[in-house]
Amino acid sequence: MSADAADPVVVKDLCVSYGERAILRGVDFRVKKGEIYVLMGPSGCGKTTVLRCLVGLLRPSSGAVTVLGRELSSLDEDQLDRFRPQVGMLFQFGALLNSMTVGDNVALPLRERTDLDPATVHAIVKLKLSMVGLEGTHRRMPAELSGGMRKRAGLARAMVLDPQVYFFDEPTSGLDPVTAAEFDQLVLTLKGALGMTAVVVTHDLDSAFRIADRMGVLINGRLVAEGTPDEIRRVKEGRIHSFVNRTPRAGQDDREVWARFFVYA
Amino acid sequence: MVLDGEPEIVPMTAETSIRGPDRIVRLQGDLLRGHIAVVERAVDEALLSGADVLLDARCVGRFDSAGAELLVRRLKAAEGRLLLMNARQELRAFLEALPPPEVFKGEMTSFLRPAVADLLVDTATEVVERITDKVRRFVVLFLQFVYFVTVGPFLGHRLRLDRAAGETIAVGIDALPIVALVAVLMGLILGFQSAAQLEKFGGEGLYIFSANLVGVAITREIGPILTAILIAGRSGSAITAEIGTMAVTEELDALRVMGLNPVSFLVVPKILSLVISLPCLVMFADLVGIGGGFITGCLVLGVPFSEYWAQTQEAIHLSDVFTGLAKAAVFGMLIGLTGAAHGMMVRGGSTDVGLKTTSAVVVSIALVICSDLIFTMLFFLGDV
Ligand SMILES: Nc1ncnc2c1ncn2[C@@H]1O[C@H](COP(=O)(O)OP(=O)(O)OP(=O)(O)O)[C@@H](O)[C@H]1O
Ligand SMILES: [Mg+2]
Numbered sequence: 001m002s003a004d005a006a007d008p009v010v011v012k013d014l015c016v017s018y019g020e021r022a023i024l025r026g027v028d029f030r031v032k033k034g035e036i037y038v039l040m041g042p043s044g045c046g047k048t049t050v051l052r053c054l055v056g057l058l059r060p061s062s063g064a065v066t067v068l069g070r071e072l073s074s075l076d077e078d079q080l081d082r083f084r085p086q087v088g089m090l091f092q093f094g095a096l097l098n099s100m101t102v103g104d105n106v107a108l109p110l111r112e113r114t115d116l117d118p119a120t121v122h123a124i125v126k127l128k129l130s131m132v133g134l135e136g137t138h139r140r141m142p143a144e145l146s147g148g149m150r151k152r153a154g155l156a157r158a159m160v161l162d163p164q165v166y167f168f169d170e171p172t173s174g175l176d177p178v179t180a181a182e183f184d185q186l187v188l189t190l191k192g193a194l195g196m197t198a199v200v201v202t203h204d205l206d207s208a209f210r211i212a213d214r215m216g217v218l219i220n221g222r223l224v225a226e227g228t229p230d231e232i233r234r235v236k237e238g239r240i241h242s243f244v245n246r247t248p249r250a251g252q253d254d255r256e257v258w259a260r261f262f263v264y265a
Numbered sequence: 266m267v268l269d270g271e272p273e274i275v276p277m278t279a280e281t282s283i284r285g286p287d288r289i290v291r292l293q294g295d296l297l298r299g300h301i302a303v304v305e306r307a308v309d310e311a312l313l314s315g316a317d318v319l320l321d322a323r324c325v326g327r328f329d330s331a332g333a334e335l336l337v338r339r340l341k342a343a344e345g346r347l348l349l350m351n352a353r354q355e356l357r358a359f360l361e362a363l364p365p366p367e368v369f370k371g372e373m374t375s376f377l378r379p380a381v382a383d384l385l386v387d388t389a390t391e392v393v394e395r396i397t398d399k400v401r402r403f404v405v406l407f408l409q410f411v412y413f414v415t416v417g418p419f420l421g422h423r424l425r426l427d428r429a430a431g432e433t434i435a436v437g438i439d440a441l442p443i444v445a446l447v448a449v450l451m452g453l454i455l456g457f458q459s460a461a462q463l464e465k466f467g468g469e470g471l472y473i474f475s476a477n478l479v480g481v482a483i484t485r486e487i488g489p490i491l492t493a494i495l496i497a498g499r500s501g502s503a504i505t506a507e508i509g510t511m512a513v514t515e516e517l518d519a520l521r522v523m524g525l526n527p528v529s530f531l532v533v534p535k536i537l538s539l540v541i542s543l544p545c546l547v548m549f550a551d552l553v554g555i556g557g558g559f560i561t562g563c564l565v566l567g568v569p570f571s572e573y574w575a576q577t578q579e580a581i582h583l584s585d586v587f588t589g590l591a592k593a594a595v596f597g598m599l600i601g602l603t604g605a606a607h608g609m610m611v612r613g614g615s616t617d618v619g620l621k622t623t624s625a626v627v628v629s630i631a632l633v634i635c636s637d638l639i640f641t642m643l644f645f646l647g648d649v
Contacts, residue, residue, distance in 0.1 A: 052518075055521075055522050057518050057521060057522070077526070080521075081521075081524045081525070081526055082524065083524075084521070084522050084523065084524040085523065085524045087522075089519075089522045091515050091518065091519060092515075093514065093515065095514060095515040095516055095518065095519035096516070096519075097511075097516050097519070097520070098510075098511075098514070098516065099507075108523065108525075109523045109524075112523065112524070112525055113523075113524060154519075157519075157523075
C-alpha cells in the first residue's frame with residue numbers, strides 16, 4: 001500500500017473512549033481516491049464511532065483523522081462547518097429533519113450552501129430522489145416513510161451537493177434484497193462515473209463483497225484484518241473467519257459460575 | 266408453534282419415587298410454560314411428605330425461560346429441601362443466568378446502610394456537577410446567541426428571520442386564547458381583592474381606585490409574569506422537546522454534517538421569536554387584564570364606566586407599560602435559552618427528552634421570577 005499524501009481519507013492511530021470505556025484502540029487505515037473501503041465488524045464494535053470521527057462530529061481521544069488533506073482536530077467549529085459540505089454522510093437511521101418534507105430535506109444543503117434558483121433546486125432534488133427510487137415522494141413528511149425509504153432519502157440528501165467523499169453507515173440494512181442490490185449498483189455507478197471515494201460501514205456481507213475495493217474488519221476497537229475482498233475471504237483466523245462466514249460464536253465456559261449456583265441452591 | 270423439521274413438543278410427566286429418606290421427582294418431557302403445572306403439582310406433593318426432594322432433570326428435553334424460572338423459584342422457596350440433579354449443560358447455563366437466590370435473602374440492612382450514605386454523597390456531588398454544567402451550557406448558548414444576532418450575519422451566518430417569523434406566529438397566535446383567559450381572570454380577581462382592601466380604608470367611595478391598583482399591577486407585574494409562565498409551559502417545553510428529539514434521532518448531527526450550525530439554524534430563530542412574541546402577548550394580556558378589572562369595577566362594584574376609564578388613564582403611565590414590555594423581552598430570551606440549552610443537553614433516548622423538558626419548564630419559571638426581582642429592585646432603587 002503506497003502512502004500517498006493525496007489520499008482523501010487517512011486515519012492514524014485513532015483512539016476514542018467514552019468515559020472509562022475505550023471504544024477504538026488505535027485504528028489505522030487509508031482510502032485512496034476513487035476507492036470504496038468497506039468497514040465491517042460485529043454490532044457495537046465502534047464502526048459508527050469511526051464515521052463520526054471522520055466527519056468531525058466526535059473529537060478523538062488521540063490519533064489523527066485527515067480528510068481531503070485537512071486534519072480535522074486542527075479545525076474549529078466554523079472551519080468544520082465550511083469543510084463538511086465536501087463530504088456526504090448517510091446516517092444509520094437516515095436522520096431526516098422531521099419538521100420538513102422529504103423534498104425540503106434534500107433541498108436543504110442546496111438552499112443553504114449554493115445560490116441556485118428555486119427551479120434548479122427543484123430539478124436537482126427530483127433527479128436525486130429518482131436516483132434512489134423515491135420519485136414522487138418529495139411532498140411527503142419523513143414520518144410517512146418507511147425506515148428503508150427514510151434511509152434512501154437520507155442518501156439522496158447526502159448526494160445532493162455531489163461531494164467528493166462519502167461516508168455510509170449501514171446503507172443497506174433495513175432494505176429488501178432488491179433495493180439493497182440497487183443500492184450496490186448505484187454505488188458502483190457513481191464510482192464509475194464520478195470516481196467517488198467512499199467509506200461504507202455494513203453488516204451486509206453480500207453487499208460488502210460486491211462493492212468493496214478493499215475492506216477492513218473491526219473487532220474490539222482494532223482493525224484485525226484488512227485487504228481486498230478475496231484476501232479477507234481467505235483469512236483463516238477464528239474471529240474473522242467466523243464473522244465472514246456467518247458462524248455463531250462458540251459458547252462461553254460457565255463451569256465456574258455453575259459451581260456458584262450450587263452453593264445457593 | 267412447531268416448525269417443519271423440528272421435533273414435536275413432548276408433554277411433561279413427573280414421576281415420584283422413594284429412595285431411602287428422599288423423594289425423587291423424575292421429570293420427563295419439555296419444560297415449557299404450558300407444562301409448569303404438572304411440575305408444580307408433583308413438587309408440592311413430594312414436599313408435603315416432609316422428605317427432602319431430588320428433582321431429576323436428566324430427561325428434560327427443551328425448556329423455555331418460564332420453565333427455567335419456575336425451577337429457580339421452587340429451589341429458592343424450598344430452602345434447601347429441594348435439589349436439582351442431572352440437569353443438562355444448556356439448562357444449567359440458563360438457570361445460572363437468572364439471579365441467584367441469595368441476593369433476595371440475607372442481611373438487607375447491613376447491605377444497605379453504608380450504601381445509603383454513599384448514595385447521598387454521590388447524589389450531592391452529582392447535583393453540584395449537573396448544576397455547574399447547566400450554568401456553563403446556558404452561558405455558552407447565550408454568548409452564541411449574541412454572536413449570531415450581532416456579528417454572525419456579517420461573517421456568513423445568515424440571520425434566519427424567515428424561520429423566526431414562522432416560529433413567532435406559532436408561539437404568539439396559538440397562545441392568544443389561553444393568555445386572554447388567564448389575563449381576564451386575573452383582572453377580575455385583582456378587581457375584587459383591591460376593592461376589599463379599599464373598603465377598609467374608606468368604604469365604597471374608594472372603589473374607583475381599584476382602577477389604579479388593577480392597572481398598575483397588571484401592566485408592571487402580573488401581565489409579564491403570568492404570560493411568561495404560560496409561555497414557558499407552552500413554548501419553552503416545546504423547544505426542549507423538539508431539539509431534544511432531534512438530538513436523539515441524530516438530526517442535529519445531520520445538520521452539522523451539512524455544515525449548518527444547529528445554534529444558528531434552529532436555536533437563534535426560536536429565541537428571537539420568543540423575544541418578539543412575548544412582549545406582544547404581554548401587551549395583549551395588559552389590555553385584556555385591564556378589561557377584567559373593568560368588569561369587576563363597573564359591572565359588579567358599580568363604578569361608572571367613564572370615571573373608571575378616566576381613572577385608569579390617569580393611573581397608568583407609559584413607563585409602566587414599557588418596563589413591563591422590556592421585562593417581557595428579557596423573559597422571552599431566558600425561556601428560549603433555557604429551553605434550547607436543555608434540548609441540546611439531551612443524551613440517550615426518549616426518557617431523557619421527558620426529563621429535560623420538565624426540567625426546562627421548572628428552571629425557566631424560576632429564572633423568570635429571579636430576573637423579575639432584579640428588575641423590580643433596579644426600578645425601585647432608580648425611582649427613589
Ligand atoms: N454516546 C455514547 N456514550 C457511551 N457509549 C457509547 C456512546 N455511543 C456509542 N457508545 C458505545 O460505543 C460502542 C460502539 O458504538 P457504535 O455505535 O460505534 O457501534 P457500531 O459498530 O456502529 O454498532 P452497530 O453495528 O450496532 O451500529 C458501543 O459499545 C456503544 O455502547
Ligand atoms: Mg452503527
